[in-house]
Amino acid sequence: MEYLCYLPNASLTLRLVEYLLGLPQLRVSFVTVINTIDGWVVRVKLKHQVSPQEDGNLRAMLSELGMRYSPPKRVQLALWSLAGGASPVDVMRRYQVAVVSHGKPEKEEIEEFRQHFIRGLGYCPQTLA
Numbered sequence: 176m177e178y179l180c181y182l183p184n185a186s187l188t189l190r191l192v193e194y195l196l197g198l199p200q201l202r203v204s205f206v207t208v209i210n211t212i213d214g215w216v217v218r219v220k221l222k223h224q225v226s227p228q229e230d231g232n233l234r235a236m237l238s239e240l241g242m243r244y245s246p247p248k249r250v251q252l253a254l255w256s257l258a259g260g261a262s263p264v265d266v267m268r269r270y271q272v273a274v275v276s277h278g279k280p281e282k283e284e285i286e287e288f289r290q291h292f293i294r295g296l297g298y299c300p301q302t303l304a
Contacts, residue, residue: 176230179218179243179244180217181216181242183302184215185303187215187241188217189282191241192281192282202222204220205258205278206278206280210288210302249270250270253270257274263277275288
């Protein structure tokens with residue numbers, strides 16, 4: 176099973192990752208986090224089908240935090256490449272997207288990206304709050 180959503184800021188992205196880490200029974204295959212100029216794209220791929228109850232709970236959480244997302248071609252190609260085994264660095268070069276995290280959900284990678292970006296800018300844009 177696979178879920179794709181768009182989140183407006185880093186705090187909500189971190190909350191989603193915490194939620195996924197708190198539910199080991201979901202058996203996450205990988206989570207991909209891509210930062211865009213105006214938000215965050217998160218793709219969650221599970222290792223197996225989940226019950227309708229678990230599916231409903233995850234969809235409710237995704238709806239509460241963000242919205243469904245139909246990515247532009249460049250982002251879709253990046254997501255497919257990552258799922259196919261391409262390295263995040265190669266995907267970033269090829270498709271000009273900021274791959275923040277791919278694989279096991281990692282709060283630290285998102286937080287580190289956020290802090291590094293804020294230091295570089297000298298202020299905190301709304302999407303990084």
